[in-house]
Amino acid sequence: MPTSATTSLSPEFHVPSEIYIRQDVISSIGSILKTIGSRVLLITTSRDLELFHDAIEKMAKSAAAAGLGFIIYDEMADSPNTEDIDTAAGYARKTHCDVIAGFGGTDSLNTAKAVAVLAGNYLFCEDLFENPSIQPPIALVTIPAFPSFGFEILPMFFLTDMRQDVQRVYSHRYLFPRATIVDPRISAQIGEEATAQMNTATLSIATEAVISKSTNSLVNTYALKSIDLIFKNLPAAYRDPQNFTARGHLSYASVMTGIAFSVSRLSLSLALSLALSSRTRIPVHQAMGVFLPHVMEYNLTATPGKYVQMSKVMDEDVREITVIEAAIKAVEGVRKLEIDLDIPQRLSQFDIAKTEFSRIAEIAVGYPFIENAPRPLNRDEFETILIAAY
Numbered sequence: 170m171p172t173s174a175t176t177s178l179s180p181e182f183h184v185p186s187e188i189y190i191r192q193d194v195i196s197s198i199g200s201i202l203k204t205i206g207s208r209v210l211l212i213t214t215s216r217d218l219e220l221f222h223d224a225i226e227k228m229a230k231s232a233a234a235a236g237l238g239f240i241i242y243d244e245m246a247d248s249p250n251t252e253d254i255d256t257a258a259g260y261a262r263k264t265h266c267d268v269i270a271g272f273g274g275t276d277s278l279n280t281a282k283a284v285a286v287l288a289g290n291y292l293f294c295e296d297l298f299e300n301p302s303i304q305p306p307i308a309l310v311t312i313p314a315f316p317s318f319g320f321e322i323l324p325m326f327f328l329t330d331m332r333q334d335v336q337r338v339y340s341h342r343y344l345f346p347r348a349t350i351v352d353p354r355i356s357a358q359i360g361e362e363a364t365a366q367m368n369t370a371t372l373s374i375a376t377e378a379v380i381s382k383s384t385n386s387l388v389n390t391y392a393l394k395s396i397d398l399i400f401k402n403l404p405a406a407y408r409d410p411q412n413f414t415a416r417g418h419l420s421y422a423s424v425m426t427g428i429a430f431s432v433s434r435l436s437l438s439l440a441l442s443l444a445l446s447s448r449t450r451i452p453v454h455q456a457m458g459v460f461l462p463h464v465m466e467y468n469l470t471a472t473p474g475k476y477v478q479m480s481k482v483m484d485e486d487v488r489e490i491t492v493i494e495a496a497i498k499a500v501e502g503v504r505k506l507e508i509d510l511d512i513p514q515r516l517s518q519f520d521i522a523k524t525e526f527s528r529i530a531e532i533a534v535g536y537p538f539i540e541n542a543p544r545p546l547n548r549d550e551f552e553t554i555l556i557a558a559y
Contacts, residue, residue, distance in 0.1 A: 182387045184428050186322055187348040190420050192413060195312070195352045198228050199235030205308050205347055206268035208238035210261050212281040216247045217273025221314050224355050225272065228312075240264055248450075249280045250329040251294040258287035258294070261307070268347075272312040275454065279326035282344050285309040295330060297339045311346045315356035315363070316419050318370035318454060319427025322349045327443055327453075335532055336443040336453070345431075349424065353416040361407050365510035368406075368419050369458035372399045372503070373438040375426045376465060379479060380472045381433035381541040389478075392429040397482040398422040400506065407510055435541040437533075438464045441551065444532035448525050458512040463558040465500045467550075469493075471543035476500075516559045526555045 189201065202209055209232060211225070218225065218241075225241065232239035242260060246253050261269065261284050269288065271281025283294055285306040292301065313321040320326070324344035330337045356364070378384060378392035399422050402415040409415075430436065441464070442456035469476055476496030480487050483502040487495035507514065530551035533539070539546055 181385050182432060186346050188424060190351040192354055193352060194350055195224055195228050196231055198350060199231035199237055201348060201350060202232060202237055202268060203235045208266045209268040209270055210264055210266040211241045211270045211272055212245060212284055213273045213277045214245045214247045217277050218243055220358060221273060221355060245280055249276055250331045252331050254280060254283045254294040257284045261288035268308045268310060270310040270312055273314045275317045275320050278311050278313060278317060278320050279328050282309060282326040295332060298337050305343050309346045310348045312350045315359050316367050316371055316423035318374055319423055319430050322424055322427040323431055335447040338536055351420045353413055353420045356416050357410045365407055365512055366455050366458055368399055368403045369512055370454040371423045371426050373457045373461040374430050374436050376479060377435045378429035378433035380468055380475045380543050381435035382543060383541045384433050388429045388432045391425040393478060393482050395422040395425045396479055400483050404509060434538050436538050437542060440533040440536040440539050444529045447532055448529055449521055451519060458507060459516060460558055462500055462503050463554055465503060467554050468543055469496055526552050529555060
């Protein structure tokens with residue numbers, strides 16, 4: 170079952186990464202990387218390599234101008250599994266690189282995190298899920314091509330375990346990247362559908378960070394601001410891919426959500442989406458948008474006051490109504506946004522058999538980021554959410 174490394178005492182807030190978010194930052198990325206190492210291995214999936222080749226070429230030129238070694242690993246599958254990671258880690262060792270950079274979508278970022286750990290520890294990828302003692306990884310830099318619902322900065326990755334054919338999760342404080350470099354201009358290349366899905370996934374995690382039992386004032390501030398930025402900017406970015414101001418705000422929202430999630434450690438929607446993806450191959454980020462309003466409904470009565478906070482940043486009118494009515498407006502606000510963005514509202518819109526629900530729930534209940542839910546959770550409760558979402 171999915172596992173995660175844990176520590177005996179977690180700080181209320183800890184983000185050791187350097188964060189760069191600005192337009193066209195990749196043109197000067199060489200000067201940033203030079204402060205971290207001298208020989209860079211860029212990890213990206215085949216799909217990201219093809220889609221973002223112009224950005225990769227710009228980074229390579231910047232690295233060359235800075236006198237850096239810059240090697241592109243161009244043999245990574247589009248949906249990497251543990252075997253693919255082991256192959257890439259072996260290649261990383263041969264290059265004697267001192268920086269692993271992940272560029273592209275969530276698959277590319279997850280791959281880079283895993284390779285950075287394995288290249289310096291001489292383990293097989295599947296061994297990591299048993300949480301062995303590890304040495305610090307090779308310096309890791311994440312370069313998301315578009316908002317990646319917090320995984321650009323989260324000290325965590327997920328990927329398919331070849332043996333179990335299930336999405337597994339590994340988490341360790343060593344996985345905080347040395348730097349996260351975000352250029353909002355690149356995200357204009359992904360199109361309106363992907364823009365809607367990726368940022369709805371960010372919204373999903375942000376809403377759960379607010380209600381987590383491990384939340385605090387710092388986390389709450391980041392999560393609520395992320396929700397605010399998404400509601401104010403996602404419709405504009407969806408309608409106009411060249412609205413770089415809106416895209417910049419969405420990039421901030423994703424990073425802030427990752428920071429909040431690193432402490433709140435709660436996302437039922439992510440757990441369900443990873444489990445669903447394990448059984449159906451529906452992309453995780455797409456499934457998160459489907460589950461979001463149903464997960465919100467499930468938790469609403471446990472923390473209605475926090476839902477009222479979300480309603481307010483969504484600009485819902487909560488005057489002269491009860492707390493529960495005001496809380497419901499947060500769910501309604503999310504539904505309205507998703508409908509405007511053509512996000513599917515039901516699992517029945519996909520080719521999914523209800524007979525899969527029991528196994529999906531069994532997988533979901535094993536993920537490490539469900540323990541801070543405001544309501545008790547077991548396999549039956551997950552099945553209840555799946556049925557409601559159908």
